[in-house]
Amino acid sequence: MSGALFVKRYDDPERCAAAAAHHAWLAGLGSGVRLPALVARGARHLVFERLSGRAPDVGDLPRAAAALGRLHAAAHQYELRAAHLDRPHTTSTGLVIPDFASPRQAALHRAAAAAGIHGSVIGAVLDRTAVPVTFYKDPNIRNYLVNDNELAVVDFDDLTLAPFGYDLAGLLVTASMTYGRLADQSITRCLRAYRVAVAPQICSSADLKRYAELHHLLTLRYLGRNGYRHPWPTVRPWPDPSLTEPT
Incomplete structure (x- = not known):
């Protein structure tokens, strides 16, 4: 880090190149969401402008949800309208974005087995394609x-x-595991802010709850580290759906 710059270093040149390509694609969506400018790059590092600020607190979550919604809506409108969750998608810039299930399937099944959740239920959520x-x-x-x-x-x-x-x-799972149980009003405001950006009919409360359980499984190994102080089952802001029934 130097002056108004932030340097992120990578052990793997491929990871470094991928992060640069991801940034370029996201910046090109025209979402209106602020991203730090990428000002220089090497084989194993990226140099970004340093942005001032702090991590969001609970009161900032609707703003973060709205930013997510604007990014997601722009990506769908300009690049991903013809994409399918079950296969990689090549964007207009040549970036290949992996499918939904493959990058997380093995980790989810390992975590589900450790948590006593039947793997077929995980598959029922991952294998949704007509959305x-x-x-x-x-x-x-x-x-x-x-x-x-x-x-x-x-x-x-x-x-x-x-x-x-x-x-x-x-976002809601990591915020809950960091700050504790979120109030119903906070969840409602976040969901409303997100839907305003994407479309009222997109992202049901039921889907949100199912996806939260996937994030819980993928975040289990970080509990007690990186600011994750609260186990999701103790701060889950709704009755436990637990993925015990196929969807």
Whole structure:
């Protein structure tokens, strides 16, 4: 880090190149969401402008949800309208975005087995194909910066296809595991802010709950680290759907 710059380093040149390509694609969507400018790159590092701000607190979550919605809506409208969740999609810039299930299937089944959840139920959620497609970009609450005037989205390491609402569920899970149980009003405001950006009929409450359980399984291994202090089962803001029944 130097002056008004932030340097992110990578052990793997392929990961570095992928993060740069992800950033370029997201920046080209015209969503109106603030991203840090990528000002230079090397084989194993990216140099971004340093944005001032802090991680969102609970009161900032609707702003983060709205930013997600604007990014997701722009991606669907301009790039992913013809995409399918069950196969990779090549964008107009040549970026290949992996499908939804393949990058997370093995990790989910391992976590589900450890948690006593039947793997076929995970598959029933992952294998949804006849739904509008957008993307996943690690929605961890720490990947947003808030200041008095705006909210920015940072971290561009991971990108896959995903259904609408999947990243919103991840935002709510990581916020709950960080700050504790969210009030019903906070969940309602986040869902409303997201739907205003994407479309009222996209992302049902039932879908949000199912996707949250996937994020819970994928985040289990980080409990006690990286600010995750609260186990999801103790702070889940709705009755436990637990993925015990196929959907």
